[in-house]
Amino acid sequence: MKSIRNRILIWVFLLFLIIWGGISYATYYQSSEQVEELFDSELAQAAGVLMQISTNLNITPSVVGPKLQKEIYGHRYEKKIAFQIFQDNKLLLQSANAPIHIMSEKKGFSDQTISDKLWRVFRIHAEEHNKVIITAERYDVRHELVNQITQDSLYPLTLMIPILLLIIWIGIDRGLAPIRKLTNQIENRSPDNLEPISVNFNVPNEIKPLFTALNRLFEKLNNAFERERRFTSDAAHELQTPLASIKTQAQVALRSHNSDEQQHALVKTVEGIDRATHMVQQLLALARLEPLSTLDHKSKLELYTLTQTLLGELDAESHRKNIELSLNGEESVHIEGNQSAIEVLIRNVLSNAVRYTPEDGKVSVEITREPGHVLLSVTDSGPGIPEEDLKRVFERFYRGQNNQHIIGSGLGLSIAQRIAELHDAQIDFLQSDSGTGLKVIIKFNESIS
Amino acid sequence: MRILLVEDDPILGDGIQTGLNQDNYNVDWLTDGGLASQALQTDDYDLLLLDLNLPVKSGLEILKEIRNRNDKTPVLILTARDAIEDRVKGLDTGADDYLSKPFDLDELLARVRALLRRSKGRTTPTLTHDKLELNPIEHTITLSGKPIDLSPVEFNLLHLMLEGRGRVFPRRQLEENLYGWNKDVDSNAIEVHVHHLRKKIGTDLIRTVRGVGYVIDKQDQQ
Numbered sequence: 001m002k003s004i005r006n007r008i009l010i011w012v013f014l015l016f017l018i019i020w021g022g023i024s025y026a027t028y029y030q031s032s033e034q035v036e037e038l039f040d041s042e043l044a045q046a047a048g049v050l051m052q053i054s055t056n057l058n059i060t061p062s063v064v065g066p067k068l069q070k071e072i073y074g075h076r077y078e079k080k081i082a083f084q085i086f087q088d089n090k091l092l093l094q095s096a097n098a099p100i101h102i103m104s105e106k107k108g109f110s111d112q113t114i115s116d117k118l119w120r121v122f123r124i125h126a127e128e129h130n131k132v133i134i135t136a137e138r139y140d141v142r143h144e145l146v147n148q149i150t151q152d153s154l155y156p157l158t159l160m161i162p163i164l165l166l167i168i169w170i171g172i173d174r175g176l177a178p179i180r181k182l183t184n185q186i187e188n189r190s191p192d193n194l195e196p197i198s199v200n201f202n203v204p205n206e207i208k209p210l211f212t213a214l215n216r217l218f219e220k221l222n223n224a225f226e227r228e229r230r231f232t233s234d235a236a237h238e239l240q241t242p243l244a245s246i247k248t249q250a251q252v253a254l255r256s257h258n259s260d261e262q263q264h265a266l267v268k269t270v271e272g273i274d275r276a277t278h279m280v281q282q283l284l285a286l287a288r289l290e291p292l293s294t295l296d297h298k299s300k301l302e303l304y305t306l307t308q309t310l311l312g313e314l315d316a317e318s319h320r321k322n323i324e325l326s327l328n329g330e331e332s333v334h335i336e337g338n339q340s341a342i343e344v345l346i347r348n349v350l351s352n353a354v355r356y357t358p359e360d361g362k363v364s365v366e367i368t369r370e371p372g373h374v375l376l377s378v379t380d381s382g383p384g385i386p387e388e389d390l391k392r393v394f395e396r397f398y399r400g401q402n403n404q405h406i407i408g409s410g411l412g413l414s415i416a417q418r419i420a421e422l423h424d425a426q427i428d429f430l431q432s433d434s435g436t437g438l439k440v441i442i443k444f445n446e447s448i449s
Numbered sequence: 450m451r452i453l454l455v456e457d458d459p460i461l462g463d464g465i466q467t468g469l470n471q472d473n474y475n476v477d478w479l480t481d482g483g484l485a486s487q488a489l490q491t492d493d494y495d496l497l498l499l500d501l502n503l504p505v506k507s508g509l510e511i512l513k514e515i516r517n518r519n520d521k522t523p524v525l526i527l528t529a530r531d532a533i534e535d536r537v538k539g540l541d542t543g544a545d546d547y548l549s550k551p552f553d554l555d556e557l558l559a560r561v562r563a564l565l566r567r568s569k570g571r572t573t574p575t576l577t578h579d580k581l582e583l584n585p586i587e588h589t590i591t592l593s594g595k596p597i598d599l600s601p602v603e604f605n606l607l608h609l610m611l612e613g614r615g616r617v618f619p620r621r622q623l624e625e626n627l628y629g630w631n632k633d634v635d636s637n638a639i640e641v642h643v644h645h646l647r648k649k650i651g652t653d654l655i656r657t658v659r660g661v662g663y664v665i666d667k668q669d670q671q
Contacts, residue, residue, distance in 0.1 A: 240529035241458050244551035248464030251554035255471055265467060272460045 005172045012168050020157060027153045032146040039142055040109060043122040046083065047135040051126055054085050054092065054133070080138035082119075087131045103134045112136070178204050182211065194222035235283050242276035282411040285344070289418045295338040300447050303367055303374055304331045306339075310347050311365065314354050321359045329367030333374045336447040337423045345419040348412040349378050349427075349440050356382035356438070369446065376442045384438045390429050450565060450605065451626045453494045454478045455485040455511070456527065457503050461550075465498065465527075468554045469561070473588065473601040477629045482506030489515055492625065494522055495565055501528040501539070509542055516543035523564040527552070562586060569612040576611045579668065581650060583611055590650075597649055602627055606642050610655065610665045619662040639663075 082098035084091065091100070104110050104121040112121045114136075121136040178201060185197055196215040203211050246269055253265035304327070311325055318325050335342070353363045361381040368375045413427075420427050425444045432439040452469060456462035457480045469476045477494075479485045483505035489497070497515075501508035512524060523545045528535070531549035539547050545567075546560050562585060566574060576583040580593040588604060590597045599607065605627055610618060620639050628634045635641075643655055643663060656664050 237529045240531075240550040241461060244529070245458055245461035245464055247551045248461055248468060248554050252464050252467045252471065255468070255554070261467060261471075265464065268460050268463055275460070 004176065005169070008172050009165065009168060013165065016161060016164065020154070020161075023157060024150060024154055028146060028150040031149040031153075032142070035142050035146050035149070039120070039137060040122070043109075043120065043135045043137060044124075047122050047124050047133045050083055050085060050135065051124060051131070051133045054087075054131065055126070055129060080141045082136045084134040084136075085131065086134075087129065089130075089132075092131075098136070102132070103136050111139075175204075179207055182207065182214075186214070194218050194225060239276060239279065242272055242279060246272040246276065279411070282415060286411055286415050286418065289341075289415065289422070295341055295419075295422045297338050298336050299339060300334050300336055301339055301342060303333050303335055303376065303444070304329070306343065307346060307350075307365060307367065307376065310343060310350055313347070314350055317351075318354050318363070321354070321357070321361070323354060323357050323360070324362045325354075326362075326364045327367075328364070330369050330374070331367075333367060333369055334447040335374055335423075335444040337444070341419045341422065345416045345423075345425075345442070346376065348416040349442065352412060353378050353380040353382070353438070353440070356380065358382065370443075372446055374444045374446045376444070377439060378441075379432045379434075379437060379439045381432075381434075381437045384431060384436055385429065387431070450495045450609065451475045451477070451493070451629065452496045452498060452561070453485065453488060453492075454498045455480075455482065455503060455508065456498070456500045457481065458500075464554075465557070468558065472558055473605055474561070475605070475627055475629050480504075482508065482511055486511050486514060489520070489522075493622070495568070495626075496561060497522050497524045498561075499524055499526050499544070501526060501530060501535075509539070512539075512542045512544060521568070523568045525557075525560060525564060527557075565612075576608070578611055578614070578654075578665070581611075581654070583608060592650055599646070599649065600642075603642055603646050603649075606639075607646060607650075610663065614665050615667040617658050617662050617664040623662065 080097070082095045082103070084094040084098050084103055086092060086102065099114055103114060103119065104112055104123045106121075107123055107125060110121050110123070112119050118139045119136045120139060120142070121134060123132060123134045125132050178199075181199065181201065182197070185199065196218055197211070199211075249265045249269040249272060253262045253269065256262045256265060308327060311327055314325065317323075350363070350365070357363055357380045363378065363380045366375075366377045366379075368377070417427055419425075420442065423444065425442055428441045428443070430439045430441065431437075450473075452474050454462060454465055454469070454476050456465060456478070459480070462478050462480060466476045466478045477488065477492075479488060480503075482503035485499075485503070486506055489511070499508045499511060503511075508526065508528070512526075515522060515524075524543065525546045525548060526539045526544045527548050527550060528539070529550045536547045536549075545564055548557060548560060562574070566572070566585070574584065574586055576585070582591045583604075584590075585608060588601075590599055590604065590607065606623065609623070609626055623639050624634050627639075643657075647655060654665060656666060658664055
């Protein structure tokens with residue numbers, strides 16, 4: 001059932017039917033009781049009258065009615081009313097529609113079936129004259145009357161049904177008006193309008209939650225769109241500079257007549273292209289991670305071995321800069337995650353540490369445990385990040401000051417942060433304990449075997 | 450002509466410096482706003498090429514500083530921010546021109562020439578003095594219509610002094626202008642170049658002011 005209006009109408013209609021049924025039943029029951037009593041008293045009275053008449057008139061036994069005459073009825077119910085008068089067990093007088101045998105042997109009121117019809121029978125016995133009077137009436141009459149009374153009383157009520165349904169229809173229509181207005185508003189807004197809905201009527205309590213939820217959704221969408229827009233614009237801007245550098249170096253090479261200068265410019269051109277490529281790759285990685293709410297293909301990962309392998313990848317660079325790498329801590333702790341994503345996360349943090357640590361420095365990695373959590377801390381002896389910049393590290397394209405000679409996209413930590421979010425992990429940046437350098441702590445949920 | 454380039458991107462900065470050097474400009478290149486701000490207080494430049502997004506001190510702050518102390522050095526902003534309001538803000542803060550990245554090197558050089566020309570109060574691209582004509586775009590010099598062959602340093606020296614006719618250039622200033630801080634200069638290098646120039650274009654053009662430096666006198670009709 002898709003329409004609220006139809007649903008309400010059907011329920012109201014059902015309710016109406018029940019009420020209608022109840023009233024019918026009550027009317028029928030009550031009127032039949034009263035009719036019974038009335039008719040019963042009439043039967044008794046008729047029997048009394050007959051008794052009086054038959055006592056005063058000395059009648060020879062005979063049959064009254066159709067047995068002698070044609071059936072002539074004064075009233076349409078009349079043929080359904082019968083009487084018998086017996087004296088000394090002999091039929092003295094009876095109506096034409098009465099059977100020849102005695103209708104009832106029971107004293108007082110009783111129900112008798114006589115030639116397939118149900119009769120209400122009343123019998124009195126006058127001892128002193130040895131006379132029996134029986135009056136009887138077919139039940140049809142009573143039923144017909146009761147039905148008539150019930151019908152008559154239900155008639156106006158039945159007539160009300162369409163009127164009532166119409167009123168309810170209009171009422172529902174009025175009631176649903178705010179929803180319709182809301183729908184119109186939403187339908188008529190342009191696709192890029194994500195402002196909250198504002199209406200010029202009082203929002204009824206019933207649709208207030210819907211209204212609020214919609215506005216909250218709009219707000220979320222708006223924020224998401226705004227973020228996308230800003231991201232695209234940031235990305236485009238950040239690519240301007242690498243592109244400008246490539247173009248400038250290429251033009252320098254074209255203009256140059258000096259082969260050393262040309263060579264230099266071409267090397268720089270290639271370097272610039274590498275940098276732009278790296279940035280585009282990082283942007284793609286981030287764009288792929290961004291819309292996900294969780295990552296598939298999660299498995300149990302042994303953190304120590306994983307970190308060891310990733311540190312191995314950095315061996316060449318750290319050797320060249322004579323940086324001492326170390327790994328300590330728990331050797332058999334497990335986390336749950338998507339292996340390639342977790343690798344990107346840890347690789348980004350480790351390679352940042354190595355990249356920003358000057359020659360002859362130190363990068364130490366430690367794996368520790370807290371109840372329910374596994375902590376991977378990476379401490380370097382680099383320049384660190386000033387306190388006021390610590391909260392900006394996850395901003396896209398943020399790159400530390402005085403680090404401009406280090407080639408990077410400024411996206412690595414945004415990616416790391418996004419992966420951490422997808423794993424319910426947390427990344428914290430602190431000043432290292434020794435005062436200089438940076439300490440990065442990644443807090444994973446421990447996977448318990 | 451001495452130009453200060455402030456650009457934090459290593460590859461782009463290198464490219465612009467080399468490109469300007471190819472046209473015989475003497476370029477000092479700095480990568481952070483703080484250092485640039487100091488350099489502008491101690492040294493004279495004919496032009497400032499300024500990126501906006503700089504570490505330590507932003508390009509706009511530097512621009513405000515120099516305009517606040519009434520420094521009229523022409524400023525060309527180079528930036529990746531290309532929205533209209535960014536341009537307007539840059540120009541209103543005191544920039545003379547605005548070029549958004551990525552740009553064409555030839556366009557950058559043309560704008561540099563135009564800014565230098567305007568800052569010296571000229572509207573025509575060539576400089577003439579008596580029978581001497583200097584074309585800064587083509588780097589050519591003619592004397593009575595005949596081309597004269599000059600080394601880049603000699604050309605720059607003559608260009609600088611023609612632009613500042615009537616002004617006495619101390620030797621130290623000429624050295625800074627021609628070589629910047631980066632190169633070792635012989636103490637008598639300027640004298641040698643002036644000597645060569647006098648041989649090529651005549652002895653009476655450049656006058657020695659004893660104990661101070663050199664000057665090219667203004668022509669009477671100017």
